[in-house]
Each structure stands twice: as C-alpha cells, then as structure tokens.
Amino acid sequence: MSTISNSEIKLVRSLASKKGRRESGLFLVEGEKMVSEALDSDMKVRRVWRSSEIGEDTMAHISALTTPSPALAVVEIPSGDSPVLSDTGLYLALDDIRDPGNMGTILRIADWFGIDGVFASGGCVDLYNPKTVQATMGAIFRVKFKTVDLCGLCKSVISQGGSIYGTFLSGSNIYESRLQDGSDSPVVIVIGNESEGISDEVAQCVSERISIPPFPAGRHGSESLNAAVATAITVAEFRRRAAGGAI
Secondary structure, eight states: OOOHHHHHHHHHHHHSSSHHHHHHHHEEEESSSHHHHHHHHHOOEEEEEHHHOOHHHHHHOOSSSSSOEEEEEEEEESSSSSOOOOOSSSEEESSSOOOHHHHHHHHHHHHHOOOSSSEEOOSSSSSSHHHHHHTTTTTGGGGGGGEEHHHHHHHHHHHOOOOOEEEEEEETTTTSSOOOOOOOOOOEEEBBBBTTTTHHHTEEEEEEEEEOOSTTTTOOOOOOOOOHHHHHHHHHHHHHTTOOOOO
C-alpha cells in the first residue's frame, strides 16, 4: 500500500509550475498509459502513486489536471539524450511555439514520422508543462528534444551543406517544390509561432520558403493552418518524397 507524505504532496504540487520543475529537476506524468510508458522508457521514475492507494481526494489535490487520473508519477527531467545534429537526417525547429497542446501534438507528429530530433527556441512553452506532457501521449519518452539558439542551429546546418525550410504563407507551393529529404545532408523544417509565424531573425536563416496551398488554388478561406496541423502536412510530404513519391 503506497502512502504519500505532506512533503511529497508539496513537491508534487510544485511541479505544476516551471519554477518548481526547474528547481527540483522533476516533472509530472499522469494517466495509467502515460505512467506505464514512463516506466518502460529510459527516463528515471522517482515515485508512482495511484488513487486506489492514496485515495481519490488526495489524488485530486496533487493532480495538475482538471480531471485527475488514476495514476501519477514523478519523473526526472533527463539531462542527456538530446538530439545531436548529424551530417544527415530530418529535424524540426520550433520558433516560439507557445501553446502546450500544439507542442505536445508536434512531438507526437515527430514520433510518428521518425523525426531525428526536435529543436526549440527559448521562447517555446516548457516541454515538461503538465499540459504539454499529456498532449504528447507518450512521445515525450521517445523523441529527442533540445532548446537551442535557432539561428546558430541554422548556420550550423548550412555550413554542413544542409537545407533550412521554413513554412510561410508566401512561400513556394510545397507540392511543386524540390525537397531534400535529409538522406545526403541535414534538413531542418522551421515551424513558426501560432500567431506571428517565423520570427524575422530566424526567417533570415531560412534557405527555402515553402507553403501549404489551399484547395482550390487561390481560394480565400481560413487565414492560416494550426501550427501542429501545418507540421503534420509538411513532414508527411517530406517523408512521402523520401519514400519515392513524385513531385
């Protein structure tokens, strides 16, 4: 029978804040499936509590979710296993993604399409925010992630003969563009902020501007796509080309 002390309750509740996570080096994982994935991953799980053991009221008190789940774990934030830019591979670079749901969904997309690493600017939402963790649906335990200076990353890629693609409303039609797939040199796809898009500073580092056209062409509808949706469509097209799909 697991119990939880007052000091542990205080610790768990502190992990709802970025300050608490930074000071402790820990983050929360909630839900039976998510806790199970944490236990099966390479990350170090510090403690696990279940509502059947500590009571539903206590679980509701320590949960960061609106509707508490039956299981909660405290996991150490990894200090290693970050993505390392190689001389080949397909990567994502996130420029100030602020919404936890978008960040988590983008991690799921990266996991699904086998992205070699996700780099994020310092202005992005914290990966270990409880809402972001939940939105990853377990991808957080598999996808390599690192916060970096995006312009520095882009310059490094270019110096290696790689390509930086950025998603813009005014870019070239992605379905008519020639895309490097990362098999011969590193390729980075930059995804911009939900409302502002790619920042001017990072935009100057982009070597190829691409866009997802509406259908039919020239149709005036929604102003833009959701950041996570745009990521999925863009990455899917890069992977389709890598698999031998024609332009």
